[in-house]
Amino acid sequence: MDTPNTPGPPVFEAAGPATDLNSQLSGLLELIAAGDQQAFADFYRLTSRRVFGMARRVLIDPELSEDASQEVFMQVWQGAAKFDRGAGTPLAWLMTIAHRRAIDRVRAVQAATDREARYGASSQDPDRDVVAEEAGTNLEAEAVVRCLGTLTETQQESVRLAYYGGLTYREVAERLGAAVPTIKSRIRDGLLRLKTCLGVG
Structure with missing residues (x-):
């Protein structure tokens, strides 16, 4: 029909x-x-x-x-x-x-977001992989906690949800009630601070 x-x-x-x-x-x-x-x-x-x-x-x-x-x-x-x-x-x-x-x-949508995130991490935004790997495998937990304390409250929330909660940018944005570009900016700024604090080159 x-x-x-x-x-x-x-x-x-x-x-x-x-x-x-x-x-x-x-x-x-x-x-x-x-x-x-x-x-x-x-x-x-x-x-x-x-x-x-x-x-x-x-x-x-x-x-x-x-x-x-x-x-x-x-x-x-x-x-x-x-x-x-x-x-x-x-x-x-x-x-x-x-x-x-x-x-x-x-x-x-999640599959598409994950693909985009993987592509972005490998081609345009290596900070995420570098910091996550260094913080998770090469540095002591105490140093990570100490350096997380140097971030603003909003940066801490965004970074924790993204890297320790396993959420995508979109999911973090929904959880915190913020726009996706805002969340990306918070995470990027937070990662730069973490890199400086942790001594990641």
Whole structure:
């Protein structure tokens, strides 16, 4: 069957009681499985808020959340016939799909971020590898602690999360509520101070 045009951003409309909604969604899924595009539009209208909310809780970023939501509804259009009433309610089935899609997005973004970080560390920003290696293998822990104490509080938080917490720049930024460029600047300045303190050339 042809794929319908996916509706725009989620429509924030209130639905009726959950039991009535699930009954309505079951009927719509049967029609969607038969290729009914109006049923698909109705299904989207009734559930888009919930799907977007689930994606937003996992992904935080609104654009990524909207992309993930669109993927969820494409899966609904293509796989409505796979819905099994005996296995659970339509909402539970839909939320499971939404959660999985959001997690898949997280993993895809994380993989891309990791690749970028590895490339950047090897080609443009060797400070991270040098300091992490020297601090972790060649220098005593006491010296590392002492030198971390010379950093500003914000630099310490950023460096600890990045190098001892294993977080990416993006994750550090989200954790501290700052922009990614700001976090990169903090970490770079912190690393320069550490290099000076630790005597890393």
